[in-house]
Amino acid sequence: MPNLSVRHVSKSFDNGEQDSTLVLDDISFEVKDGEFLGILGPSGCGKTTLLKIIAGLIEPDAGKILIDDVEVKMGHSRVGYIFQQESLFPWRTVRKNIEFGLEVKGVSEEEMRSRSDAVIALVGMKGYEEHLPHEISGGQARKTEIARSLITSPDILVADEGFSNLDAQTRNHLQEEFLRVWQETGSTIVFVSHNVDEAVFMSNRILVMSNIPARILNEYDISISRPRRRATSECLAYRAQILDILKIEQEKAMLMQRS
Amino acid sequence: MTVALKERRSEADSQPVRPKSWMAKFDPRDVVLRILLPVIILIVLWEVIAQLSVSSLSGIVESFLKLAFEGDSQGKLLTEHVFSSLGHVTLGFLVAALTAIPLGIMIGRYKVVNSVLGPVVEAMRPIPPIAWIPISLLLFRDILFARIFIIWIGAFFPILINTTAGVKRTNPVHLDVAETFGATEPEVLTKIIIPSAAPEIFVGFRIGFGIGWMCLIAAEMVNVNAGLGYLVLIMQQSGQTGAMIAGMLLIGLIGFLISYLFLIMEKRLLRWRREISV
Numbered sequence: 001m002p003n004l005s006v007r008h009v010s011k012s013f014d015n016g017e018q019d020s021t022l023v024l025d026d027i028s029f030e031v032k033d034g035e036f037l038g039i040l041g042p043s044g045c046g047k048t049t050l051l052k053i054i055a056g057l058i059e060p061d062a063g064k065i066l067i068d069d070v071e072v073k074m075g076h077s078r079v080g081y082i083f084q085q086e087s088l089f090p091w092r093t094v095r096k097n098i099e100f101g102l103e104v105k106g107v108s109e110e111e112m113r114s115r116s117d118a119v120i121a122l123v124g125m126k127g128y129e130e131h132l133p134h135e136i137s138g139g140q141a142r143k144t145e146i147a148r149s150l151i152t153s154p155d156i157l158v159a160d161e162g163f164s165n166l167d168a169q170t171r172n173h174l175q176e177e178f179l180r181v182w183q184e185t186g187s188t189i190v191f192v193s194h195n196v197d198e199a200v201f202m203s204n205r206i207l208v209m210s211n212i213p214a215r216i217l218n219e220y221d222i223s224i225s226r227p228r229r230r231a232t233s234e235c236l237a238y239r240a241q242i243l244d245i246l247k248i249e250q251e252k253a254m255l256m257q258r259s
Numbered sequence: 260m261t262v263a264l265k266e267r268r269s270e271a272d273s274q275p276v277r278p279k280s281w282m283a284k285f286d287p288r289d290v291v292l293r294i295l296l297p298v299i300i301l302i303v304l305w306e307v308i309a310q311l312s313v314s315s316l317s318g319i320v321e322s323f324l325k326l327a328f329e330g331d332s333q334g335k336l337l338t339e340h341v342f343s344s345l346g347h348v349t350l351g352f353l354v355a356a357l358t359a360i361p362l363g364i365m366i367g368r369y370k371v372v373n374s375v376l377g378p379v380v381e382a383m384r385p386i387p388p389i390a391w392i393p394i395s396l397l398l399f400r401d402i403l404f405a406r407i408f409i410i411w412i413g414a415f416f417p418i419l420i421n422t423t424a425g426v427k428r429t430n431p432v433h434l435d436v437a438e439t440f441g442a443t444e445p446e447v448l449t450k451i452i453i454p455s456a457a458p459e460i461f462v463g464f465r466i467g468f469g470i471g472w473m474c475l476i477a478a479e480m481v482n483v484n485a486g487l488g489y490l491v492l493i494m495q496q497s498g499q500t501g502a503m504i505a506g507m508l509l510i511g512l513i514g515f516l517i518s519y520l521f522l523i524m525e526k527r528l529l530r531w532r533r534e535i536s537v
Binding site: 052055056057075076077079080081083085086087089090091092100101103104105132133134148149152 | 430432433435436437438439440441442443446450451454455457529530531532
């Protein structure tokens with residue numbers, strides 16, 4: 001049963017005058033309930049635009065988004081979003097940041113408390129509830145953002161290069177934490193990355209996107225049993241295949257720039 | 260005002276930053292540099308001014324005490340003048356804050372309002388507030404309203420412009436976060452826009468209050484019978500130079516203290532900011 005369907009989505013951006021750039025070119029794919037989908041592609045290929053369309057932050061020029069077979073429109077709040085850049089509200093404590101979504105939905109004070117306690121425990125931020133964002137580390141900020149997205153139990157969670165600004169150790173740690181959260185909550189996840197290792201390590205399935213105008217180049221089912229280990233021959237085999245495709249794509253892009 | 264720069268945080272310094280105690284920050288060199296030397300320079304400066312205006316420092320202190328306990332030529336005590344001025348400036352400032360903040364938010368948030376009212380504000384702003392004093396006397400029969408109007412004119416623009424700047428600087432990702440949770444416009448305003456613009460609004464308060472205070476003193480020199488501006492003018496006219504200078508010093512001191520009060524409030528309320536320059 002598909003949880004999320006992206007159907008024939010296209011989007012271009014105006015560059016002033018009559019000129020415009022086609023960013024997404026007829027993108028279609030489906031994500032099954034509880035699936036962990038990775039999307040890989042070169043930088044600047046429109047991955048963020050795609051996620052924002054899925055989350056109802058941007059309107060596509062053509063195509064539609066369906067959640068549980070029902071079309072959703074701009075401004076729907078069924079998708080939890082983990083943004084590429086740091087997005088905690090600096091004036092709110094960790095707990096108040098996490099409770100934001102419930103506050104907006106008008107949930108009672110007690111329920112808010114018990115649900116924030118639950119997600120704080122889930123992401124391992126116990127003891128930091130009353131800290132302000134500038135008092136915690138980058139990795140902890142990411143965990144807080146994950147908790148903030150999870151608290152409203154969204155149908156789908158999308159993550160936009162969630163861990164790309166962190167040092168390697170923190171990133172590995174967060175990847176494992178994120179997988180644990182996914183397994184405990186059973187969420188449907190769309191995880192965008194430009195890091196092949198990360199995508200292979202985490203995803204059930206990977207879509208590889210081309211340079212702009214972005215199309216889906218290829219799809220890989222990552223049939224490696226979990227828990228996975230990073231440097232096994234299976235992981236490396238997938239990694240080599242995907243890197244080859246991306247390399248060809250990169251060369252095409254270089255040629256296009258030169259001409 | 261320096262804008263706090265976000266340092267890159269690493270796992271290593273995940274220990275919460277706790278403010279050091281007052282004693283831990285105590286440094287004798289600081290006392291000399293930040294308190295002792297400025298005070299000496301101020302005293303020397305005032306001695307020079309006092310000499311030039313043919314009065315002496317001790318004369319000023321004497322006149323100050325006389326004003327405080329015996330009152331001026333009409334028997335009005337210094338406190339009466341101080342409360343008159345402070346009362347008016349507070350009232351005018353509140354009116355300015357209550358009008359400038361909503362308008363600043365609208366201009367900063369809504370493009371239509373910005374394109375219509377932005378030019379209006381820019382056209383009115385270059386008129387110095389003091390130039391409004393004569394017209395205020397024409398517009399308002401009641402002298403109280405005329406004075407509050409002048410303070411309002413003085414404080415309004417700094418608060419408005421800083422509020423607008425703060426609202427425009429809202430981090431777009433914060434707005435996106437609010438949108439993914441389906442926040443309504445009133446929620447976006449109260450939970451995102453206003454808190455994130457609060458530091459700039461506070462800067463507006465401090466500058467606006469300073470200008471409002473300045474305008475009030477000038478307005479009091481025209482057509483009134485109480486207040487510190489009036490006191491300074493009357494003392495000059497009656498040849499009591501010492502008392503005049505005492506009044507001036509008091510005006511400066513009150514302005515300084517209130518600006519300091521704003522800073523303390525700012526530090527308390529905006530604890531989330533990494534750094535607020537004093």
